[in-house]
Amino acid sequence: MSGDDYHRRTAITRLAVSSTDESLLRDTIEEWKQGCQIAVDKAWMWCHSKSDVQQLAYDGVRENTNLGSQHAILACHQAAENIKSCISRRQDGKKASKPTYTSPTITYDSRTMTVFPEKEQVSLTTHGDHSRVRADLVLPDDKDGYQHQYLDSDEWEPTESTLHYRNGDWYLHLGFRKPKQDAEEATENGTVLGVDLGVNEIAVTSTARFFSAGELNHKRREFERVRGDLQKCGTRNAHRTMEAVSGREDRYVKHVLHSVANGIVEEALEHDCDGIVFEELDGIRERLPEAAWHSEWAFDRLYEYVEYKAEAEGLFVETTNPKNTSKRCAECGFIHDANRPSRDTFECQQCGNRNHADYNAAKNVADVSLRREQQSSRGRGVSQYALKSGTVTPNRGYTPYSTESEAESTDKSHPQRASPSGRAK
Ligand SMILES: [Zn+2]
Known part of the structure; x- marks a missing residue:
């Protein structure tokens, strides 16, 4: 199903990041989001192949962010992929507006990330002149955690991966790939x-x-009750509060x-x-x-x-x-x-x-x-x-x-x- 000649798998692991490195990585993600946004803004309605977007937007990304050259390229490629999926959504008759980059996520590849399976560590490029940071992979205790079948394998090599910051925790979605043996082996199973x-x-x-x-239903009823009380109140202040409550509910549901x-x-x-x-x-x-x-x-x-x-x-x-x-x-x-x-x-x-x-x-x-x-x-x-x-x-x-x-x-x-x-x- 992946259109290339590799099998692809992802192993998800939490990362232990020191507090100094944490702020460095968070800044890097901010630069990355900005880089992707610059690339999308430039390429939107113009082009969507990786090479075209890179040609059009790379300089702008470098000039306006602190991203290193490889991450600037990856940001252009990210933008290209997102534009492509907008185009295919539209071809399916769905709506798709220009992507905006808000979620705390950044892409790494084999040039911006090195995996050390024996040490259960990874090193990640950050923005600007800062060197790389090292972080421990927090793997399941038992050696049977499915992550090990890729990490400890000679056949699977690390490839494009994404780092996520979620609720105060870091997660690495480590991509692995292995060449397909031949066509028939690759299908039907x-x-x-x-x-x-x-x-x-x-x-x-x-x-x-x-x-x-359960919890979602419970919270929704609570939000409903608060809104009901505010409605009875009827003051302008209450109206404003009600809008705030609705916003909070919306965010809560999306989070769930x-x-x-x-x-x-x-x-x-x-x-x-x-x-x-x-x-x-x-x-x-x-x-x-x-x-x-x-x-x-x-x-x-x-x-x-x-x-x-x-x-x-x-x-x-x-x-x-x-x-x-x-x-x-x-x-x-x-x-x-x-x-x-x-x-x-x-x-x-x-x-x-x-x-x-x-x-x-x-x-x-x-x-x-x-x-x-x-x-x-x-x-x-x-x-x-x-x-x-x-x-x-x-x-x-x-x-x-x-x-x-x-x-x-x-x-x-x-x-x-x-x-x-x-x-x-
Ligand atoms: Zn039956």
């Missing part, structure tokens, strides 16, 4: 992550990760949606997925009339955030027809209204499979998309979807990741498609 959107859970993945809407989006992308990366599948959002309001907090707006934002973050990690995102995903048994395929005795419960009337309804739906979302893939010639090269404990190929069934991970797993829903009647519970 790809994996997708299915995602169901809902009421009590904002999102549930086919790997059984639940993003609860961002962290859900990050979680979904992380889940896909941890399970070695090539893409993420959602149900189509059109009409979701009608399908989920109970949701107080949700609006098409929130789901649209969430999708947009995931799309943006996934693209940066080389993952595709697509939607699939939601028909019957809530009534269909992900294990035996039986479709019936009675399979859904309550909002959160799924209980198959044919095979007895009992599960959280949204989790069952997340698997169906992935399943439907893979079946469609089989019938089309789009060639995503995906044939299976990820569970917590293994993968499922429609028609061919379940494969555990490995014997250990199966034993550890709490995922009790290994689909046995070969014998749909074989499960009592």
Whole structure:
């Protein structure tokens, strides 16, 4: 799916940054944002290939920021990519305005970053004449953290990566690549992550990760109550306060949606997925009339955030027809209204499979998309979807990741498609 001759993977790790280095890195990010903005402002409506944008904007970036030459080039390339994705959004009939750079993120490549796997460290170029800073990778304690399979490997080499500053913490999305052996090896084994959107859970993945809407719903009700009180008050002061409250609510909701989006992308990366599948959002309001907090707006934002973050990690995102995903048994395929005795419960009337309804739906979302893939010639090269404990190929069934991970797993829903009647519970 990445259009070049490499397999690409991303390993996410937190970074331990000293306080001196922290301010240096934050300044570098400010310079970077400015550099990208300068490049976009120059190139917008003019050009979008990396080389064209670089030719047009490089000098301006160098003159007006403190970025070193390589980061100035990367900023031009970043701008080019963002303009390109605006163009393709417009071709899809969606709206896309000129990008602005507000999120605290910066791109690194092999010339601006060096990884020291044995020391579990990384060195990063900063702005101006400052030298590089070194930071420790905060990796999971057990050596089995998925990051190690790339870090400790001779086959995977570090490539374009992004550094993020989020809620006072630093995260490095370390990109790795490895040459594709040959064409046939590169396809047909790809994996997708299915995602169901809902009421009590904002999102549930086919790997059984639940993003609860509980706190969000609670806060929204609180904001609502405060606004109600202010409305009764009716003074000009109250009106101003009300606007401030609405702004705060808006920011809070976006913050929650961002962290859900990050979680979904992380889940896909941890399970070695090539893409993420959602149900189509059109009409979701009608399908989920109970949701107080949700609006098409929130789901649209969430999708947009995931799309943006996934693209940066080389993952595709697509939607699939939601028909019957809530009534269909992900294990035996039986479709019936009675399979859904309550909002959160799924209980198959044919095979007895009992599960959280949204989790069952997340698997169906992935399943439907893979079946469609089989019938089309789009060639995503995906044939299976990820569970917590293994993968499922429609028609061919379940494969555990490995014997250990199966034993550890709490995922009790290994689909046995070969014998749909074989499960009592
Ligand atoms: Zn069933």
